[in-house]
Amino acid sequence: MPLTDIQIRQAKPGDKPRKLSDERGLFIEIRPTGNKYWRYRYKIEGKENVFAIGEYPEIGLADARAERDKARALVKLGRHPAQARRTERDKQLVANKSSFRLVAMEWIESKSGITDGYRAQLTRAFTQNLFPYIGKLPIRDVKPALLLECLRRMEKRGATYYAIALCNWLSQMFRYAIRTLRVDADPAAALYGAFVREPVEHSRAMTVDEIASFRQKLEGYGGFRVNTIALELMLLLFLRTVEFRRGRWCDVDLDAAVWDIPAEFMKRRRRHLVPLPKRAVELLRELHSITGGRELMFPGLKNPSLPVNGSTFNKALERLGMKGFTCHDFRATASTHLYESGLFRGEVIEMQLAHSEDNKTKAAYNHAVYWKERVELMAWWERFCLLSGDHGVGG
Structure with a gap:
């Protein structure tokens, strides 16, 4: 006869454990202490086994029968219910230790050969765009649709390039998760091609008249003085924006008129020396x-321990009315006019631009090569900029 709730509630303990049977191998064991435990008796390969379902009344009669039915289905497959439960419990423990956020941070920390700045960039990208939405999920539960939803949010706010970069980083992270046995496939790979880059507008060099107009606008600019100094220095020194933003005072010797940039702050990971012409030294003394x-020479306003945001100087250019120009155009401007002057060898110009791409320059490379010519080049370029619009510009 099947058990009833009333029978179970009213069952009294005895001097020894006793059992009340239900159906299909289910029974409840009543201990002398009064505790009541659900058990399921079954056979595999002719050997009898008992599976502990749980304690009454935490598990009622209906729930105990449901658990028995699940156990019976496993037994029919030749699996012991207790082993199956341990396997599921182990999987859950692994899942708890393998949330998307934990694996992502582990991957970021595991990356070698990258700068602290790049590591911080990766951390910000994941923290701002992914963790609030999928950070707590087990990494195995993160599917392409969830990733696409996060990246579409970025696209809607105009950060398409950033979304493409983050998609590539996600793929690297999931390949790391595959290697560490947390997932079996890379869901980010399914998103390749989902975002289309807008056509790239290549850098355009300023004409002589445009340089003169730019300097006039700088003189009348009423914005933050640090930004004004930065824009004029970017014209005079034509460093890459990221190299410029990361500038540290400990690398600048104003008395020797040289900015000695460590390799880790350069795009090509090579130490780079920048001769400082007179006007640049004046501006740097004021900036100091x-x-x-x-x-930092250009600390962020919200967090001075980090460099100023990458868009700050481009926004300042916009406020100056320099429509269509970006900070990278200063490099194109210097390169164009230095080559057109005919006064300097190509390898000297390339060395000061920190390109170091052609075989001749690579073979000769050291941070101080062509130093005298580079000092002359930077002095000439300063005169060219300061005298723009004047027919007296030249050697």
Whole structure:
């Protein structure tokens, strides 16, 4: 006869454990202490086994029968219910230790050969765009649709390039998760081609008149003085924007008129020396009076321990009315006019641009090669910029 809830509730303990049977191998064991435990008796390969379902009343009669039915289905497959439960429990423990956020942070920390700045960039990208939405999920539950939803949010706010970069980083992270046995496939790979880059507008060099107009606008600019100094220095020194933003005072010797940039801050991971012409030294001395108390020459306003945001100087150019120009155009401007002057060898120009791409320059490379000519080049370029619009510009 099947058991009833009333029978189970009213069952009294005895001096020894006793059993009340239900159906299909289910029974409840009543201990002398009064505790009542659900058990399921079954056979595999002719050997009798008992599976512990749980304690009454936490598990009621209906739930105990449901658990028995699940156990019976496993037994029919030749599986012991207790082993299956341990396997599921182990999987859940692994899942708890393998959330998307934990694996992503582990991957970021595991990357070698990258700068602290790049590591911070990866952390920000995941923290701002992914963790709030899927960070707590087990990494095995993160599917292409969830990733696409996160990346579409970025696209909607105009960060398409950033979304494409993050998609590539996601793929690297999932390949790491595959190697560490947390997932079996890379869901980010399914998103390749989902985002289309807008046509790239290549850098355009300023004409002589445009350089003159730019300098006039700088003189009348009423914005943050640090930004004004930065824009003029970018014209005079034509460093890459990221190299410029990361500038540290400890690398600048104003008395020797040289900016010695460590390899880890350069795109090509090579130490780079920048001769500082007179106007650049004047601007840097003024800048030092503003930010010299900090490590960074151009600290961020919200977090001075980090460099100023990458868009800050481009926005300042926009406010100056320099429509169509970006900070990278300063490099194209210097390169174009230096070559057109005919006064300097190509390898000297390339060395000061920190391109170091052609075989001749690569073979000769060291951070101080062509130093005298580079000092002359930077002095000439400063005169060219300061005298733009004047027919007296030249050697």
